[in-house]
Amino acid sequence: AQSVTQPDIHITVSEGASLELRCNYSYGATPYLFWYVQSPGQGLQLLLKYFSGDTLVQGIKGFEAEFKRSQSSFNLRKPSVHWSDAAEYFCVLDTGRRALTFGSGTRLQVQP
Amino acid sequence: GAGVSQSPSNKVTEKGKDVELRCDPISGHTALYWYRQSLGQGLEFLIYFQGNSAPDKSGLPSDRFSAERTGGSVSTLTIQRTQQEDSAVYLCASSLTQRGGSTDTQYFGPGTRLTVL
Numbered sequence: 001a002q003s004v005t006q007p008d009i010h011i012t013v014s015e016g017a018s019l020e021l022r023c024n025y026s027y028g029a030t031p032y033l034f035w036y037v038q039s040p041g042q043g044l045q046l047l048l049k050y051f052s053g054d055t056l057v058q059g060i061k062g063f064e065a066e067f068k069r070s071q072s073s074f075n076l077r078k079p080s081v082h083w084s085d086a087a088e089y090f091c092v093l094d095t096g097r098r099a100l101t102f103g104s105g106t107r108l109q110v111q112p
Numbered sequence: 113g114a115g116v117s118q119s120p121s122n123k124v125t126e127k128g129k130d131v132e133l134r135c136d137p138i139s140g141h142t143a144l145y146w147y148r149q150s151l152g153q154g155l156e157f158l159i160y161f162q163g164n165s166a167p168d169k170s171g172l173p174s175d176r177f178s179a180e181r182t183g184g185s186v187s188t189l190t191i192q193r194t195q196q197e198d199s200a201v202y203l204c205a206s207s208l209t210q211r212g213g214s215t216d217t218q219y220f221g222p223g224t225r226l227t228v229l
Contacts, residue, residue: 036220043116043203044220090155099145099157099171100218 002027004093006103013081014111021076021106023091032094033074035065038105039087047089050074061085086110114138116221118204124227125194133189133224137206144187145207145218146179150200158202161187162209194228201225 003026013019025031032051036044048059055067065076074091091103117136125131137144146158157171161181172178176194181187191198205218 034217041222043222044205046217046219049217099160099168100147100155102155104154 002093002095002101004091004101004103006091006106008106010107012109015083016080019078019081021089023074024072025093034092035076036090036092037087081110083110116204116206116219118221118224122225126229128193130192131194133202135187135204141206142209143207145205146189147203148200149203196228199226199228
């Protein structure tokens with residue numbers, strides 16, 4: 001069965017510092033991968049998605065993610081974090097069988 | 113509308129009562145999904161509707177849970193005889209379509225926070 005692992009439950013970075021959130025997936029075929037962000041009391045907002053093609057995908061709010069098939073990873077990055085980026089981030093796998101498989105989430109805290 | 117909307121945003125109920133949660137998908141989206149987000153369980157798929165096809169109910173945790181989608185648009189998730197373990201945020205999502213082996217991006221509503229006392 002497919003699965004998504006986000007090894008970091010909680011990360012704290014200083015404003016202006018770079019960010020990398022880790023995501024590993026397990027799936028026997030080419031996955032569709034997403035990163036969603038959830039701010040407190042808000043729904044899930046799509047940051048970016050990978051379906052095929054280029055392994056580096058650009059998203060909203062200055063985020064990007066790199067798909068590495070050899071490592072089964074889809075890490076999210078941002079070169080300079082803003083205080084408004086504090087939220088919970090979910091890596092999500094879609095096998096095309098309708099239901100999404102969510103990672104457990106990484107909560108990002110931004111220090112001034 | 114511009115996005116997926118859900119109502120109510122918060123619902124507090126007593127154990128044993130029935131509740132109904134509503135979802136309005138993005139106009140034109142044929143696929144609609146319900147998920148549950150709870151502490152310790154993360155985000156779980158509940159049920160999926162695609163057009164006029166029979167819904168995929170494989171994620172519903174018990175027969176107390178049911179959902180319908182009227183006219184291919186609005187959906188209602190009903191929980192009968194609520195239990196404390198039903199307390200969670202219930203999220204609805206819609207996508208333009210869901211085609212065979214490919215997929216389409218799911219857009220989420222803000223959720224309904226259900227508290228069962």
